[in-house]
Amino acid sequence: MSAHEPLSTLQTPPEPGDGWDHPGNWLLRAWLARSVPEDLLAQHRPVLAELGRLSGGDWYRMQLEDRLNEPRLTSWSAWGERIDEIELTPLWRRAHRWAAEYGLVATGYDASLGRHARLLQFARAWMYIPSTDFYGCPLAMTDGAARILSDAGNDELAGRALPHLLSTDPGAFWTSGQWMTETVGGSDVGRTETIARRDEHGRWRLTGRKWFTSAATSEIALTLARPDGNPDGSRGLALFYLEPRDEAGRLQNIEVLRLKDKLGTRKLPTAELWLDGAPATPVNGLERGVAAIAPMLNITRTWNAVTACALMQRALALAGDYARKRIAFGRPLAELPLHRETLADLEADHAAASSALLATVDLLGTVEQGEPDDADTAALRLLTPLIKLGTARDAVAGVSEALEAFGGAGYIEDTGIPQLLRDVQVLSIWEGTTNVLSLDTLRALxxxxxxxxxxxxxxxxxxxxxxxxxxxxxxxxxxxxxxxxxxxxxxxxxxxxxxxxxxxxxxxxxxxxxxxxxxxxxxxxxxxxxxxxxxxxxxxxxxxxxxxx
Structure with a gap:
């Protein structure tokens, strides 16, 4: 037989299946059917079903085709002009449009949905996230920015940004960055070194290095800086709003020093920035910036947990499909008792993680748009760090176990499976490590x-x-x-x-x-x-x- 002739037996690759109707996604459907009035759920079911079909079908195939593409930074033009242009991957450019069209942020602020807005929003996100290469990250920060600007009492900024952040028109939709991490520390934001000073026209200007800024191409950002003369520590920080580029698309006193070379989430353009007098506007006062940005962190931590559960579900769907197709010892893996038990363990962890998450999302909707009492608000304060840290750790362990269920194929890059494990590893780091959130749990208690x-x-x-x-x-x-x-x-x-x-x-x-x-x-x-x-x-x-x- 020629070395170039096909093998007599080829392994059929696994498919994730329809993200909404997949038998393995029973828990999300069961939770919504219990928690959302049937007439309201009936209005949203077609959108969820469409997202599920796309996520498990066309979008998944695009994701595999886009596997080797990564964002690229061009610092200089051919004629020596500093341009700092970041070219996004094809899938990421499409993901922006889909996020707007399917209301991934806007649904959470739809007052007509009442306390169910968050459940219906995050059900859409659950379908969308697995096949869009972590585009959920800028959506999380956009959602958090919308929450802050909705509540900050700054009518000028709210009027400027909210129509874009909550738009369902891809041409008008903006995303937001969150620029907090500096060289001196991540979670220890009280050591922030970025300084805010007024210029001769009274406009605030920010100067400093932002070491790790995710979604560096976003149209706006919220960031912490210390107004000149303010005391050290977190109380001396203020929260600022800025638009990195002017109307012509040129960066405003900002340089992109480099794109970060990361273990995972490699489609997400994460940059190190130098702010050299970047124009900015205080969101709400000139101190207590950490407290001012806390609502954003609560939202992004919830998105983190949704991402964990959605990616666990994707790994389970692929592993389950593979178990039905892969023959070992004369039988499909799905018929081997030990393999079935392993998959059952993964399903149990996923079901419990998802139940904790969805209960917290339901409570978030009540606190934001329902009629909460003090006990609801207090419970949410404790549950938010708990579900973030717990789902993240379950996702890392669960996806690792699922990868092992593919044997050697799970270790081969062009199957697309290793990317799942690299990507979920960020979930226990982003928005607070397990230890940071455990201490936050003690503060909540x-x-x-x-x-x-x-x-x-x-x-x-x-x-x-x-x-x-x-x-x-x-x-x-x-x-x-x-x-x-x-x-x-x-x-x-x-x-x-x-x-x-x-x-x-x-x-x-x-x-x-x-x-x-x-x-x-x-x-x-x-x-x-x-x-x-x-x-x-x-x-x-x-x-x-x-x-x-």
Whole structure:
């Protein structure tokens, strides 16, 4: 046989399938059907179905074709002019249009949807994210900027930017950057060295180096700087709005020093910038900038968690399809008991992560557009760092396990599978590492206490009426009952155990929300959520105890 003749047997490649109707995406559909009024969901189902078909079909194929393309920086023109032009990949240029047309940001601010706006928005994002090479990153920051400018009381800036940030017209749609990270530190933003000074016309000008700016081609950015003469530390920082380019498209006193060479998210143009008197406008006052940008961080952390769950789902869909196609030891992998159990473990982790996330998204919608009470706001304050840190870690572990399920093919670049693992690794780093968010969890507990979260969890279990759940609910109540004991004693003694505490609270949240979903659907003859809840409880609920607890 010639070396150039085809092999007698070729492996059929895996396909992700329809992102909306895929059997593996049952949980998102089940959650929306329980939580969103049927008449409202019926209006949005066609859009979700269309996004699912595109994401698992044409967009996925475009993503594979675009695999080797990366953004390119051209610093100088042929005639020596500094131009700093960033050329985006073909898929990224298309993704901008799709994001506008499908209202990936605008839906979250549609007052006609009431408290369901966020659930319906993030359901769209869930479909969109896996095949668009992390275009969800600028959308997250755009969403956060829209939240800040909606609430800041700066009518001039809101009138200028919000019609673009919330536009569904691709030609009018703007995205936003978030320029916080500097050479001296990432999460330690109090050490920010960028200085703001007024020029002779009274216009604020920013000078400093921004070491890591994602989505460097965005039309606007929010950034921290220290007004000249302000004290050191985070209280002396102010939040500024700027438009990097003028109407002719030229950068305004900004140089792109380089594009970052990253492990993953390589389609996302992340740049190091030098601001040399860039014009900017204070968003709301000249101090307490960290507090002013906090609403943006809460939104971007939620997008981070949605991205984690969506990419876990994509990895599961590919691994499941491959298991049905790949023959080993005379049978498809899907018929081998150990392989089935491995995939079931991944599905259980994904279901719990998604349940914790969707409960938090639902609560975010209530706080923003519903009729929240103080307990809702307090619970959201605690849940936001928990779901970000927990889903990120589950995504890294889950996608790694899914990659292994392909054997050698999972390690081969042109299958597109390794990119999934490289990309999800950023989720535990961006917007706060696990340790940073664990400490934020302790700050949240100091500010609002554990009672709002405990009341919410016990309320979910109180609503479980199906006898088939009794033993599982009893076990979950016992685990919830241990939480106050974990928190007793010297608060400073908790800091070394903050990561363990946060992960335990996250997993309990996922379990309780999954049990509540199981109760709802058992009453309607569907026992799949129950089977997954049982599997998750058996898999994960030998909770790692806190020392002394």
């Amino acid at each position: 100091a500010a609002v206490g554990i009672e709002p979260w405990l009341a919410r969890m016990n309320g979910r279990l109180d609503g479980c009426r199906q006898p088939a759940l009794n033993a599982r609910v009893k076990q979950a109540r016992e685990q919830l009952g241990a939480v106050p004991h974990w928190l007793a004693g010297d608060p400073q003694a908790l800091e070394p155990q903050a990561r363990r505490l946060a992960l335990n609270l996250y997993r309990l949240t996922g379990l309780v929300e999954l049990l509540a979903l199981a109760d709802h659907w058992l009453g309607r003859g569907d026992d799949r959520p129950l089977a997954v809840a049982r599997h998750y409880q058996d898999l994960r609920f030998r909770l790692e105890p806190l020392r002394g607890g």
